[in-house]
Amino acid sequence: MVKIATWNVNSVRARLPNVLGWLKETAPDVVLLQEIKCQVETFPRLEIEDLGYNCAVVGQKSYNGVAILSRSPLEDITERLPGGEGDDHARYVEAVTAFGDLVVRVASIYLPNGNPVGTEKYEYKLRWLDRLHDHAERLLALEEAVVLGGDYNVIPSDDDVYDPEAWIGDALFKPESRAAFRRVVNLGYTEAFRTLHPNEPHRYTFWDYTAGCWQKDFGLRIDHLLLSPQATDRLKACDIDKKERGREKASDHVPIWCELAG
């Protein structure tokens, strides 16, 4: 079984003890990290390599930043989502990695938040989703096992938020954001968590630091794993590591993972 996880760590350096502890405890084969919030030179490569991982890092000072960790070599690395003239944000990294007869192309995605609506930030989010759609369509044509994982900053449905009314008008919940997300899924991808857990509303991957959201279980499900048909054929499990949110110095997001036969 090959375990592939995604986690928005909200600074990999501030979160290093949590990340290393979680890697040792849950032993994922591939990890997609978002919001590492550092440049390539300051990524804690040695500490992570010591645990047996290869790293592909796309860094940026202070903001954004994504990485892929894998127990197998990473090949054919792509460091930007195609189609972004002048888009210099570190929000996308893609690579191919293999475990036995499973060759899987993975991408670590940090989609723009998009707030406030009505500004260029929201337009940027919608454009980014369009670019992701076009790239995801090209990837399908390769007929490979593909896992597009990350912080999509999209709440897919009313079941994925503690109070839908309170989020009307937010960039994460706007009909346009949700439709653009569905448009990617509807190309032929499988959203792993909801597919394997169709009757489990209110299972979240993010709880705000403020206003006691964690204590009240006021969360959002915004971190997702999208699988191509060839990956879906092998999908055996998918779940959320909720307990990470209760630790000291936790990220506001928790890991979500899937297991593929192979």
Next chain:
DNA sequence: ATGACATATGAGATATGA
């Protein structure tokens, strides 16, 4: 709309997040 909390930068207050 603002602030609550957390993080980075850089050395005080501001930008960003969702």
